[in-house]
Amino acid sequence: MKYQTINGHDFYNMVVNASNRLLEESEYVNALNVFPVPDGDTGTNMSATFKSAVKEIEGLNSSSIGETSKKLAKGALMGARGNSGVILSQILRGISKGLEGKEAVDAVELAIAFKEGSTAAYKAVMRPTEGTILSVIRAAAEAAIETDKKDIVELMDVIVTEAKVMLDKTPELLPALKKAKVVDSGGMGLYIILNGMYDALKNDIKAEIKDIKPSEAKMQGAQGTEDIDIKFGYCTEFIILADASKAEKFRDDIIPMGDSQVVVGYEDVIKVHIHTNDPGAVLAKAVQLGELSKIKIDNMREEHREVLLSKEEYKLKDQNVEAAVEVEEAKKYAFVAVAMGDGITNIFKDLGVDYVIEGGQTMNPSTQDIMECIANLNAENIFVLPNNKNIIMSANQAAEISDKNVIVIPTTSIPQGITCVTMFNPENEVAENEEALKEAMEMVKTGSVTYAVRDTEMDGIEIKEGNMLGLVEGKIKKVGESHCKVAEEVLEEMIDEDSELITIFYGSDISEEEAESFTEKLEEKYPDLDVQCYEGAQPLYYFLLSVE
Structure with missing residues (x-):
């Protein structure tokens, strides 16, 4: 025609x-x-x-x-x-x-x-x-x-x-x-x-839209579900003004006191997060190291009851029954992060991230997915952590469209995102925090271990389908048969004389016993470094690794 x-x-x-x-x-x-x-x-x-x-x-x-x-x-x-x-x-x-x-x-x-x-x-x-x-x-x-x-x-x-x-x-x-x-x-x-x-x-085709169901990114709030069992009721966060070298011992000391511990030291500051039933005991141990600052204790059981009440109120509203829902005053800051794997998602939630979008490699959230999170947040300033280089443009596009003050921190990995959240200071102004988080993400070296899906050659390295691949900052550096051996070689590539902390997030195909054994081996190999290991439960990647 x-x-x-x-x-x-x-x-x-x-x-x-x-x-x-x-x-x-x-x-x-x-x-x-x-x-x-x-x-x-x-x-x-x-x-x-x-x-x-x-x-x-x-x-x-x-x-x-x-x-x-x-x-x-x-x-x-x-x-x-x-x-x-x-x-x-x-x-x-x-x-x-x-x-x-x-x-x-x-x-x-x-x-x-x-x-x-x-x-x-x-x-x-x-x-x-x-x-x-x-x-x-x-x-x-x-x-x-x-x-x-x-x-x-x-x-x-x-x-x-x-x-x-x-x-x-x-x-x-x-x-x-x-x-x-x-x-x-x-x-x-x-x-x-x-x-x-x-x-x-x-060909004068009169086309009809074919129906598909692409993988939808899921938005998860920081609160739990109705059947949640809160073992440790108080979310406790604070800063110790003390030598960062004391962070590892302090973390070991508070392990019996609760769960979801995150202890990060940087120069003369130690930032602490823990879920515990006795915040006073944790604070008493912390004050022995130095002066305490930015103490924040939330009763998670009380918050959970409020969430369930809020859900019930919305159910009543859907049934056209009047329900008085108090409009909360906007808070100063909120966070949206993208993560893949239940373990990593829970870590972000425990650190106070308001919404975690399920996504990452193979399942990039859309601009709309990110926009929905932003729209649901009642905050003056919203930080977005894409945690993947392929999501940054969508996040930036959402920020441009939104009528709220949205700041995208261009994190390209999960470890970068977690470091940014731990180093965030709610007392600082927006510009100070933006600069600090961008500096914090640059301190993190990131590696990962996955597998090859085809035979090829990259930068002179011969790769066979099924080989374990070790990546440093997204580039293939190591190839082998054992995921633990390749992970060890990746860390050797990343660690230098200034390194202080190794963090391991083990994937859904790694057992807890194997992860613990690998961690113990690293602690023996690097006695001067703090080694932390968390269940990430991420697919496709046996390990996500970071060195700071």
Whole structure:
């Protein structure tokens, strides 16, 4: 067919068909992950983002391409997951800007809209990297502007052709792609979208949205469930103004006094968190080390009863029964963190994080997921800890959209996030805390142990499917057969003469006995370092490791 112009109905069929195609190919796009680790999620993220976009226009039935594209962009913006999803949402946002207020567009106007999409995508990335989805949209947009095609089917043919040419060039632009013998996964996702749009127009496809259920990120409040058994009733937090070298012995001394102990020393300060039934005994032992500051004791049983009462009040409200619910005054600070694994989630909750979003590798929360947490918080200032480099852009996008004061601390790992929470000072002003948390995250070296999902070679290291992989700051440094041995080698790479603390979070595939044995071995190997071990229960990663 030939199209001199396209309207809202045509554009609807184009993007819905594109969404369906991307859904069908999402696992293939995931498999293009450069690293041979089991967390390639570009296809999942882009498909979930685009599905959120087309869901926004479902049932719209508008002939206006401007109206359709505007709603599409809004859906993508709120549903954006991962860096690839955020960039895709910005492409759609730019295209929407180019189509704004138009009932129908011709080839020239559509080409300009694609150019707007490319421009918006580049602006969204602080340091644009060629050889990625950015290169693909730029090449496609430039070809659209330069061609003299008047028929929009022919224009889309040019766009798709040039997108494929650039996609095939991505390994030449990014050495990591060339070594892995793959094209850029984000670029492939975009190519599939463009091809789906082209096919819908060329073959006059009347597309229907295919129903999928992408993994939903779960928002968890800091309070427990109705059947919770609170063994230790007082959440006790304070600071000891004392030499940080005394932190390890103090932690050992208070172990019998409760659970959820977190004792972190830094220079002349020791920060303490514990759940206990006798806060006085803990404080009495602490004051022997030095002066106490910022003491905070909460009765968790009382808070839990209030939560259950609040739930009952909301049930009554749903049944149209009047219930007087007192509106609390906004607190100064609140925290939102992203975490994967029940153990790690509980640690964040114990440290006072208000909402923990279940997510991380393979399950990046969307902008909407983060926005919902922010909206539910009655606080003047809200800190967000993404704890994963692929979630930072979604968090930043949520912060930009929100009408609240949201500060994103760009943590790229769970240990960084936990360190930030422990070093937070509620008495400081916002700017002071932001600076302090960014400095705190830089003190943390992060490592991890997972397994290889395919044979490959990275930086001269030969990797076989099933090998244990040791990563330091996201880069593969060690390969072996034993996860404990590889973890030990990773720590050797991270520890230096300034190191004081090793923290281990063991995953769902590691038993408590194995974790304890590994910890004891490290304590013998590094007698001058404090070694802490926590159940993280995270999937895919046998160990998350940090050195401070």
